[in-house]
Ligand SMILES: [Zn+2]
């Protein structure tokens with residue numbers, strides 16, 4: 358079920374309750390979590406149908422403390438400019454409901470391949486990266502998460518890494534402030550970023566390293582061979598990340614279980630605890646102090662009775678009092 362259907366179902370329930378009351382309940386729930394001293398910002402990738410500001414409501418509806426969103430249509434390279442009124446409304450909603458930009462993680466367009474060996478695709482991707490960072494600025498956001506890119510098998514990984522870093526450097530020159538957050542990949546096909554060392558190679562080539570970071574996707578890491586299902590697997594992965602890249606670059610986590618087995622290289626998300634990673638890794642994640650104060654974002658498919666709201670509730674129930 359996509360975010361649209363999920364949102365529609367929740368909205369119906371809310372209408373019955375009275376929107377104001379439902380909104381207040383969601384707010385109370387969020388503040389209770391903060392009161393208990395935990396610093397975990399668990400949320401989900403929410404829809405923007407009907408207006409970008411609606412992402413904030415969608416997040417509250419599922420009881421999230423952080424959220425991810427797309428910045429526009431996933432279908433077109435060229436989109437109409439972001440409406441200033443819509444952007445203002447988004448900012449107002451964030452302030453009203455107490456969402457800090459540090460806990461909002463826009464997700465880049467899937468059309469982009471900043472490592473593409475095809476010159477036209479590379480050019481369009483580079484331009485879209487600049488355009489998306491511009492949208493972040495208009496929305497008052499500081500983070501921007503995207504998939505590094507793919508060599509399509511026709512250039513070397515190193516050449517691909519060069520292109521990706523080149524696109525990032527170009528985008529940094531054209532835009533202020535926003536941190537470009539590279540996502541680790543599952544190692545499917547010729548995508549770059551399955552290995553932490555590849556992410557480090559990109560970061561090494563970025564001139565302004567205060568504007569580059571990493572979002573670790575648990576499903577992708579597991580599929581790429583990092584065994585989160587093992588006892589102590591989360592700590593081991595973070596230690597390895599710290600050694601190879603540096604924990605100070607870690608800006609977010611995508612919380613997904615995996616339909617595929619360890620090292621399968623398949624990017625197939627599963628609901629929390631229902632896949633090959635298993636529940637104990639997620640228990641460890643929500644109690645891991647190195648993951649305090651960063652967005653922890655669900656991108657799980659959801660199933661009846663176990664959608665974002667229930668998965669967020671479950672994850673919060675694992676938090677031990679600090
Ligand atoms: Zn992603």
Ligand SMILES: [Zn+2]
Nearest residue numbers: 577624625626
């Ligand atoms: Zn994925």
